[in-house]
Amino acid sequence: MNKLLHNFIEASGNLAVELESALTAIPAISPDSLGQGELDKCLFLEQWLRSRKINDLQRIDIPDSRAKGGIRPNLIATIAGKDAAKGRLWIISHLDVVPPGEAKFWASDPWVMVEKDGKLYGRGVEDNQQGMVSSIIATLAFLENGIQPSREIKLLFVADEECGNHYGMEALFALGQKLSPPLFRRDDMALIPDGGDSTGETIEIAEKNLAWIKFITKGLQAHGSRPDLGANAFLAASDLALTLHNELTQKFNEKDSLFNPPYSTFQPTKKEANVPNVNTIPGEDVFCMDMRILPRYPVQAVIEETEKIIKKIEAKYKITVSYQLLQRSESKQTSQDAPLVKELTRKIKEVLGIDARPVGIGGGTVGAFLRNADIDSVVWSPIDDTAHQPNEYVLLKNILNGAKVMAAMME
16 A cells, blocks of 8 residues: 555544544434434535545435425545546445434433544444545545545445435435436446444445335224224234244245345334223234345245235234335345455455455445446445444544555555
């Protein structure tokens, strides 16, 4: 790695702290989670990047009447490369964060970044500001030293990653591919610093298929002492949840060692309140399931099996069941032999001295949209994985190590 680049990044600890602190102070929560969206954070980031001479900026705003300004902003920063014909490198992070949760579980104000013993604490510092800050520092290493990357670099900061990507990568990709030339090209490569492990050893090349399903059981409300006069929607829902878990697990039972866990999972999760008192049999009940399915199984096959199970439960309890597919995602796998995977593996070894290996994950990332368009994408970052937790933190050394590997990829 170029010594000037390495030295700039090594000396950028204060810069990382400054930027993390400023970003943490601007909540960027989706309207789906009762927030105002990402506009304020995006406007700050635009101004900050321009102050550091990153001026080739493009905003693609997606309308959302619920959000501040009526939009969900997506920001692209472009840095020209020596070889315009060479495949471009995208580094994609997201602007939005999740709510902090209960304040009593935090040791400090989640919106005020706190630095302690090499760790930066605050909501969003890791998910996904770590990747965002690393990519910016890597880019500044080139600009501040008058060095041009070998290929064109695209830093993309997207909206709505935490709540489904509908106003972020999904809309951006659909809109961008209609442009001339299209926003994304087949020879592009994408690095997504939104997951990984504490050493930087794992390179995510595949994701499980995903289905979030909301189930509504409707029966007949009755007094708790007369179940014979009602149809217990909660009882039916409980049986449905357990049956779905057991039968889907048995039906879609193959294993794949690329993933951890190496099998498909079908988990009941969210449960909505029904009747407010103990002595009433509920006539309606609502619960959700989070299904993470090995890529060999299409989501549609799982849905068809789910519908068979629903029919059995309806007949058994004399109730009706409807369902809503809240989120559905399926994606191809990036080949272990893809040039992106091989190059990143080499750079991690050169910079960090680590032998990286490919893995699959159960979580979903923006990489799915690119992989489905045959654009090679990987998820990588040296990360302690404290996302969504109280007292979320990031190691300062992880920000800088991530920046070093990104800069090596840009050389």
